[in-house]
Amino acid sequence: xLPVELEPAKASGGPGDVRIGxxxxxVVTFAEDQKLQDYxxxxxxxxxxxxxxxxxxxxxxxxxxxxxxxxDVFDARKERTEDAARQRAASxxxxxxxxxxxxxxxxxxxxxxxxxxxxxxxxEADQGRRLLGKVRGKCAKTAGAVPRGSGWRTTAASSTSxxxxxxxxxxxxxxxxxxxxxxxxxxxxxxxxxxxxxAARRRQPLPPDEDALRPAAQGFQRGLPLDRVxxxxxxxxxxxxx
Numbered sequence: 001x002l003p004v005e006l007e008p009a010k011a012s013g014g015p016g017d018v019r020i021g022x023x024x025x026x027v028v029t030f031a032e033d034q035k036l037q038d039y040x041x042x043x044x045x046x047x048x049x050x051x052x053x054x055x056x057x058x059x060x061x062x063x064x065x066x067x068x069x070x071x072d073v074f075d076a077r078k079e080r081t082e083d084a085a086r087q088r089a090a091s092x093x094x095x096x097x098x099x100x101x102x103x104x105x106x107x108x109x110x111x112x113x114x115x116x117x118x119x120x121x122x123x124e125a126d127q128g129r130r131l132l133g134k135v136r137g138k139c140a141k142t143a144g145a146v147p148r149g150s151g152w153r154t155t156a157a158s159s160t161s162x163x164x165x166x167x168x169x170x171x172x173x174x175x176x177x178x179x180x181x182x183x184x185x186x187x188x189x190x191x192x193x194x195x196x197x198x199a200a201r202r203r204q205p206l207p208p209d210e211d212a213l214r215p216a217a218q219g220f221q222r223g224l225p226l227d228r229v230x231x232x233x234x235x236x237x238x239x240x241x242x
Contacts, residue, residue: 010142023192026138030131039068043120049078050118053085053107060112064103065120081105128180131196135181139188170231171212174219177233182216185237197232 002021010016010024018025031037043065050061069077084095088107097105105118168176181194206223213219217235224230 014141016142024142026142028134028138030134039120042068042074045074047118050081053081057085057088058110059085059088060108060110060116061105061118062108062112062116063105063118065105065118066103081107128176132180132184135194136184139184139191143188143190169212170210170219170221171214173231174212174214174217174233178214178217178235181235182238185235189237191237193237194235195232196235197230201229202227203229 005019007015007017008019008024016024017027046065053059054061066077080097084097084107088095088109092109094106094108097107177196181196185191185194203223204227206227207221207229209223210221211219216238217233219231219233221229221231
C-alpha cells in the first residue's frame with residue numbers, strides 16, 4: 001500500500017495538495033461563471049413562484065421564462081402572472097403573460113400534457129478559457145517540483161452548465177476537453193495527465209454506466225447512490241513518459 005501525504009513539500013518549495021507514493025496530485029476547484037449562477041438562481045425563483053400559483057388551481061404553465069430581472073421588475077412580473085392565473089380560473093381559457101418579444105408564457109387549464117416545457121434563456125460564458133487559466137496556474141506553480149513525467153495533476157471542476165452538459169454527449173465532452181488541455185500537457189512536460197470531474201448532479205432514473213474511450217482521452221459516466229451522476233474525463237499527454 002502506498003503512503004498518502006497531505007500538503008507534501010515540493011522540491012521547488014511550498015506544499016503541494018496530495019502525494020500518493022511518488023505521485024503528486026494538485027487539485028483546483030472550478031465553479032460556474034457568476035452570471036450563470038445568477039440566472040440559475042433567478043430561474044429557480046421564477047419556477048417556484050409559478051408553482052405556488054398552481055396550488056388550489058387546476059392550471060399549468062408553458063412557454064418562456066423571462067430574462068434576468070431586477071427586484072422591482074421581477075415583482076411586477078410576478079403580479080402579471082398572478083393576474084393571469086386568476087383570469088384563467090375565472091374564464092376557463094388559456095391566458096398569455098407577455099414579457100419582451102419574442103418571449104411568451106401561457107397559463108393553461110388542466111394538467112400539463114406530456115412534453116410541456118418551460119424554457120429559460122441560454123446564458124453563455126467562456127468556461128474553457130477560465131478552466132484553462134486555472135489549470136495553467138497549477139502547471140506553472142509545480143514546474144520543477146517533481147521529476148519529469150512523475151506527477152499527475154487532478155482538476156476537480158463543477159459542470160459548466162446543466163443545460164450544456166446534458167446537450168453534449170460524453171464522447172463530445174471528452175474530445176473537447178482533450179483539445180483544450182492537451183496543448184497544456186505538451187507545454188508542461190512534468191505533468192503526467194489531467195483528470196476533470198464534474199460535481200455530481202441529480203438525475204432520476206439513473207442512466208446506465210458509459211465509457212467514451214477516445215484517441216486523446218477517456219471519459220466515464222457512473223451513477224452514484226441514490227440519484228447522482230458523475231462524469232470523469234482523463235486526459236493524457238500525446239507522448240506520455242515512462
